[in-house]
Amino acid sequence: MTIAGVIAEYNPFHNGHRFHLRRTREESGCDGVAVCLAGNFTQRGEPAALSKWTRARMALLCGADLVFELPALFAVRTADFFARGGVGVLAGLGCDALSFGCETDDLALIETLAQLRESEPEALSRGVRRRLETGMSHARARGEALAEYLGMDAETLGAPNLTLAVEYLRCLRGTNTRPLAVRRVGAYHDRALGEICSATAVRRALAAGEDVSRAVPAACLPLLPATPRQGLDMAFLYRLRQGGFSLPDAGEGLDGLLVRAARESGTLEEAVGRAKSRRYTRARVVRAAAHAAAGISAELAAAYVGPPYARLLGMREGAEMILRELSRRASLPIVSDPSRLRGEPCFEAECRVTDLWALGEPESRDRRAGQEFTRPFVRVEA
Numbered sequence: 001m002t003i004a005g006v007i008a009e010y011n012p013f014h015n016g017h018r019f020h021l022r023r024t025r026e027e028s029g030c031d032g033v034a035v036c037l038a039g040n041f042t043q044r045g046e047p048a049a050l051s052k053w054t055r056a057r058m059a060l061l062c063g064a065d066l067v068f069e070l071p072a073l074f075a076v077r078t079a080d081f082f083a084r085g086g087v088g089v090l091a092g093l094g095c096d097a098l099s100f101g102c103e104t105d106d107l108a109l110i111e112t113l114a115q116l117r118e119s120e121p122e123a124l125s126r127g128v129r130r131r132l133e134t135g136m137s138h139a140r141a142r143g144e145a146l147a148e149y150l151g152m153d154a155e156t157l158g159a160p161n162l163t164l165a166v167e168y169l170r171c172l173r174g175t176n177t178r179p180l181a182v183r184r185v186g187a188y189h190d191r192a193l194g195e196i197c198s199a200t201a202v203r204r205a206l207a208a209g210e211d212v213s214r215a216v217p218a219a220c221l222p223l224l225p226a227t228p229r230q231g232l233d234m235a236f237l238y239r240l241r242q243g244g245f246s247l248p249d250a251g252e253g254l255d256g257l258l259v260r261a262a263r264e265s266g267t268l269e270e271a272v273g274r275a276k277s278r279r280y281t282r283a284r285v286v287r288a289a290a291h292a293a294a295g296i297s298a299e300l301a302a303a304y305v306g307p308p309y310a311r312l313l314g315m316r317e318g319a320e321m322i323l324r325e326l327s328r329r330a331s332l333p334i335v336s337d338p339s340r341l342r343g344e345p346c347f348e349a350e351c352r353v354t355d356l357w358a359l360g361e362p363e364s365r366d367r368r369a370g371q372e373f374t375r376p377f378v379r380v381e382a
């Protein structure tokens with residue numbers, strides 16, 4: 001039996017994601033697809049537009065067989081940790097292939113970029129240092145230096161899915177899971193709504209009350225929110241003003257800068273604007289704010305090299321044989337009952353993230369705490 005894995009956010013699920021799942025089956029010849037899905041906050045530190053249970057259902061309705069969770073301790077992190085978490089779950093389950101959408105399907109190029117991440121030639125290092133001295137963020141400095149070194153376009157090399165693909169290949173080394181690159185259709189942050197478009201475009205259209213039926217599979221349309229979520233500004237600002245936190249991936253005084261910005265601001269966006277700079281990108285600042293609000297500390301993050309479990313969020317009817325095969329292969333414990341994870345620090349962080357996310361729900365009944373234990377396991381009929 002061949003089982004392919006996919007790492008995703010599906011925020012929300014759209015036709016491009018369905019295309020990727022179809023291509024994954026076609027190109028891998030697999031018997032089943034297991035998705036490792038980021039939870040209720042995205043990699044950029046923003047609350048997801050829909051709950052992870054709703055997004056898991058969307059994936060199962062449109063081609064996935066099983067959906068496992070990418071723990072927040074890895075999902076709300078930089079690309080290297082995001083990849084480490086996703087690959088850790090899927091390779092730990094024993095998936096034969098990791099399929100990812102990318103701006104290029106040239107695995108040789110992706111492998112070259114992965115090697116340069118691990119062993120940086122002096123000429124490339126000099127280019128990075130030269131740009132850092134101008135006050136440029138490290139990500140941008142390395143991106144521009146890398147483009148100069150390879151004689152390629154910086155925008156192409158800096159594409160977000162290519163960045164993740166490079167980290168996936170690095171994390172796959174030493175595993176039995178092979179990479180499978182599926183060329184993306186459409187632009188990552190394109191705001192134009194179409195049959196194949198970005199999740200950014202779908203979220204923008206939903207917020208504007210526009211019809212998104214041409215961009216989202218019909219099976220997913222009833223699951224889309226009728227009312228926009230509320231902002232989490234007050235919860236974020238209150239925690240940031242307290243200070244006293246040590247944040248993963250922050251360093252260089254960003255934690256203190258966040259405290260000052262929050263005390264001088266009346267909205268989260270204003271605080272982010274005060275804190276971000278050429279050195280501190282918006283994504284880095286928002287992620288740090290999310291870590292502070294959810295109580296994800298540098299010490300907690302450092303305690304985990306990889307995910308300690310594979311939590312099953314949902315499955316489609318008929319996928320029992322695939323699950324049994326993964327259970328036979330897995331080096332990680334597979335858990336579907338969250339009560340078994342009580343007291344596990346990685347899962348306790350997940351609970352805090354979900355409790356924080358719930359505060360943005362439009363209906364008061366949906367803002368209750370403890371949803372990790374009250375939301376039902378997702379089952380989809382064949």
